[in-house]
Amino acid sequence: MTDPVLPIPDDITTPWWEATRESRLLLQSCRQCNHVQHYPRVVCTACSGGELEWIESAGVGVVDSFTVVHRAPSPAFQAPYVIARVRLAEGPTLLTRIVGATDQELSCDIPVSLAWESLSEEFQLPVFRITITQ
Numbered sequence: 001m002t003d004p005v006l007p008i009p010d011d012i013t014t015p016w017w018e019a020t021r022e023s024r025l026l027l028q029s030c031r032q033c034n035h036v037q038h039y040p041r042v043v044c045t046a047c048s049g050g051e052l053e054w055i056e057s058a059g060v061g062v063v064d065s066f067t068v069v070h071r072a073p074s075p076a077f078q079a080p081y082v083i084a085r086v087r088l089a090e091g092p093t094l095l096t097r098i099v100g101a102t103d104q105e106l107s108c109d110i111p112v113s114l115a116w117e118s119l120s121e122e123f124q125l126p127v128f129r130i131t132i133t134q
Contacts, residue, residue: 005076006120012040015054020124023116025057027090038092059114060131061088068103086112086128097127105130 009017016039019026028044029036031053035046043050066084069077082098084106098106099115112128119125 006123012042016040017123020116020126021122023124025059025114025126026054027057027088027092028052029055036090036092038088038094057114058089061086061112061128063098063106063108063110063112064093065108066098066106082106084128094126098130099127100129
């Protein structure tokens with residue numbers, strides 16, 4: 001397996017990447033309309049306002065779609081792995097990986113919680129695990 005390609009933070013994404021070093025998932029919230037969004041952008045996707053602030057996600061959500069990848073696109077990935085769209089409690093969806101679960105355990109609407117995967121000493125990626133409920 002080869003090393004993954006690392007991101008190049010820019011003016012918009014630097015605060016997000018810096019928060020991942022501390023295992024914090026940040027979202028943007030619009031001060032004008034209260035819309036919460038992810039991925040980081042210059043303007044609000046709801047009202048086009050430019051007054052965005054960072055808020056920390058609770059790190060919980062539900063899977064609303066997923067697929068199991070059996071043939072990796074490059075040697076940087078080890079198949080099989082699960083790519084999922086997670087709807088966060090705050091509203092935005094996040095394209096991510098589900099870790100620590102078999103494809104038989106997965107389903108849409110299953111609750112998940114935030115975990116972290118290290119890319120390097122500088123970067124972590126948010127991934128999710130199935131939340132065990134009692």
